[in-house]
Amino acid sequence: MLRARSQTVGPWESFGLCPYGAYYLIFPLHEPAGRIPWVATEKDYTGDDYGMLRARSEAIGTWEQFTITWHGSGPDYITIKARANDRYVTTERNWTGSRFGMLRARSTTAGPWERFQ
Incomplete structure (x- = not known):
């Protein structure tokens, strides 16, 4: 599960983008060479796990x-929208425990929780 929870940037907080037609692919930079796990939207999950990245x-x-x-112009922020369910990725900031900061593609609008720098 991807979570926005760290106060510092390290290897586990670094991701790459790869253009893919009209879309992008997201991948973690900390994985060993030769194996790239792409980030996926879990659109078949139900309940609180729906849209988990x-x-x-x-x-x-x-x-x-x-x-x-x-x-x-900076850019000041970016928004991320999943093609799988046509929803914006949001950060679950009000959750506690292991779900704090979970990234989910669940929002139909881009508000403050859907903005990333």
Whole structure:
């Protein structure tokens, strides 16, 4: 599960983007060479796990494709929209324990919790 929870940037907080047609693929930079698990949207999960982002895919399909939109001139922030369910990725900031900061593609609008720098 991907979570936005760290106060510092290290190897586990670093991700790469790869253009893929009109979309992007997201992958963690901390994985060993030769194995790239693409980030996927778990759209078949139910309840609180619906839309959870996980770095687990070894093949590329609709679940691994995202639209990245830059806002501002800096960019000031980006939004990430999953192709799998056409929802914006949000950070679950009000949850506690192991789900704190979980990233899920669940929002139909891009508000403060759907903005990333």
